[in-house]
Amino acid sequence: MRIVTFPNGVEVSCHADIDVRLDEVSDLEFGVVCQALAHELTEDARLGVTTPRAEAGLGIPADPLDVRAPQMGFSNEYLTFDLHERTMLVQVLHPAVTTGDGIEAALSKDAGRRRLAVLSAELKEYRDAKSCDVAMSVTDDMSFGEIALEAYLILARLRGTLSESDTPAAVMEKLRVGAWSTLLGMAESDWLEVKRAMYGLGDARQRFELALDVSSFANSKDGGMIIIGFGTGQDAFGRDVIDNTAGITRLEASVARIEDVIQQLVSPAPQGLVIDVFHQDHRSVLAILIPSQSAAWLPFLVEGVVLDGAKMYGQGFTWVERRGTSKRAVSLADVQLRLRPQLAP
Structure with a gap:
């Protein structure tokens, strides 16, 4: 166990990966954190940021999946960052669309609203759930709060909670x-x-x-x-x-x-x-x-x-x-x- 200090003074305890809440780093720019913490992470280690649900962050109704199957609901999102590659991984559990073409079409709807580029979108199937892992490039001048909003668009769109009426x-x-x-x-x-x-x-x-x-x-x-x-x-x-x-x-x-x-x-x-x-x-x-x-x-x-x-x-x-x-x-x-x-x- 070791203590890692972020540029704003926030200290977190960690082993290999570093985990922090969004409210602790929301105003920090990604590039500043990369410079400060890259040496703290081995090549395989990651920075994880826990955020509120995407729907709460976007101000839209909650994920209907939580109503249909509360046992599958999650109270938070978890964004995974590779500080060396400058990328973010967004895991969308229980996506509303489950085909490659459907994922591509869903992601294209918000391309004009996003500042971050989608690098890949991979569908995965587990014993009791499906997921879509979306990898995105991250720019140094964006704060973690701004990055989270980009992730929320991906999460809500693929869950089917981002309505076309929310404009x-x-x-x-x-x-x-x-x-x-x-x-x-x-x-x-x-x-x-x-x-x-x-x-x-x-x-x-x-x-x-x-x-x-x-x-x-x-x-x-x-x-x-x-x-x-x-x-x-x-x-x-x-x-x-x-x-x-x-x-x-x-x-x-x-x-x-x-x-x-x-x-x-x-x-x-x-x-x-x-x-x-x-x-x-x-x-x-x-x-x-x-x-x-x-x-x-x-x-x-x-x-x-x-x-x-x-x-x-x-x-x-x-x-x-x-x-x-x-x-x-x-x-x-x-x-x-x-x-x-x-x-x-």
């Missing part, structure tokens, strides 16, 4: 046809933000918050959407999920004002924005759809900064990105690092 466009259609109640239980995610009340557009901080929310989705690979008028509450996993679809009143006048705020504060203005109000039983809900943006327009910046958590300062800008269910400001050091290649002679 901004599909949610917009449900709002349009009045199928609001079907969204109950949907969790906020890397593409969905839900707000019970309208932004206070008469307040500078609230206008700034709206601009930050929109730009964070514009800066993400797949865009996203904001729903205003639904309530949220925490489920058993601690996720914020839609628990009230009653809607609110007096939203129509807000559309033009929202458009003005985005035009004034977000630069460049995101392309293809859709802002619409939907009605049902004398109540309304407003949705802002931010489609995926061309890389040529990135980054989308917000005019102004907040000082001391309260005071607005107009001379400056804020660069935010969507990370999971929240937005995170890009640090000054990261801004300089990302701009350096563009400014080099």
